[in-house]
């Protein structure tokens with residue numbers, strides 16, 4: 001069927017690819033991917049040979065009209081990223097938006113995403129969560145971003161590069177609270193898969209002493225519920241007064 005198909009691919013373990021993902025990739029007139037070398041590894045493993053075009057941050061503005069023109073010819077265009085679900089901290093959002101605006105069909109083929117794999121393994125509440133993508137690399141901006149999320153009654157989920165994990169966790173402990181429960185999920189579905197759990201401050205210390213390698217997701221539990229009894233109100237007032245005089 002002619003449409004744009006965002007197709008989820010594995011986040012490390014090639015066995016995680018879905019049956020429908022393989023069917024759609026095998027039938028696509030063209031597969032738009034971030035890095036043709038990465039996608040070829042997956043396609044080779046399953047004996048799929050379809051035309052690939054690179055679609056990434058740096059050529060998106062030039063390639064998008066071409067992909068939209070292909071859709072307009074009634075072709076099936078699959079969109080994949082290097083790993084996981086396209087559009088999730090990966091290219092594709094603009095392409096989907098413009099395809100829809102032009103009246104094309106968009107058919108998602110769901111599957112792996114580090115975000116969901118991490119949250120189901122972290123032992124933190126899953127009923128309400130906020131996915132914050134990548135935190136800003138510099139501490140000042142990162143702390144400002146975190147402060148905006150600090151009072152949300154939602155589990156917070158962030159992607160992070162391993163060499164910034166320790167400093168990001170330290171900022172999370174400072175801004176969100178050192179005792180707030182947290183988790184660091186690493187190398188999910190791969191050989192060195194690991195989930196570290198504990199209060200944010202302890203996770204930060206642990207990440208300094210034993211730096212986590214590989215691909216990483218950081219999580220923090222929801223803001224503690226603020227009660228409304230007299231003691232809690234006192235604490236709130238003292239807190240607010242402290243902030244005013246600070």
Ligand code: SAM
Nearest residue numbers: 011084085088089113114159160187188215216
């Ligand atoms: N689109 C992908 C998805 O749906 O998960 C995410 C792409 S984003 C550019 C890459 C980031 O996802 C990594 O820096 C890491 O934070 C996270 N990630 C990807 N694979 C992972 C894995 N196997 N284990 C833990 N985190 C992973």
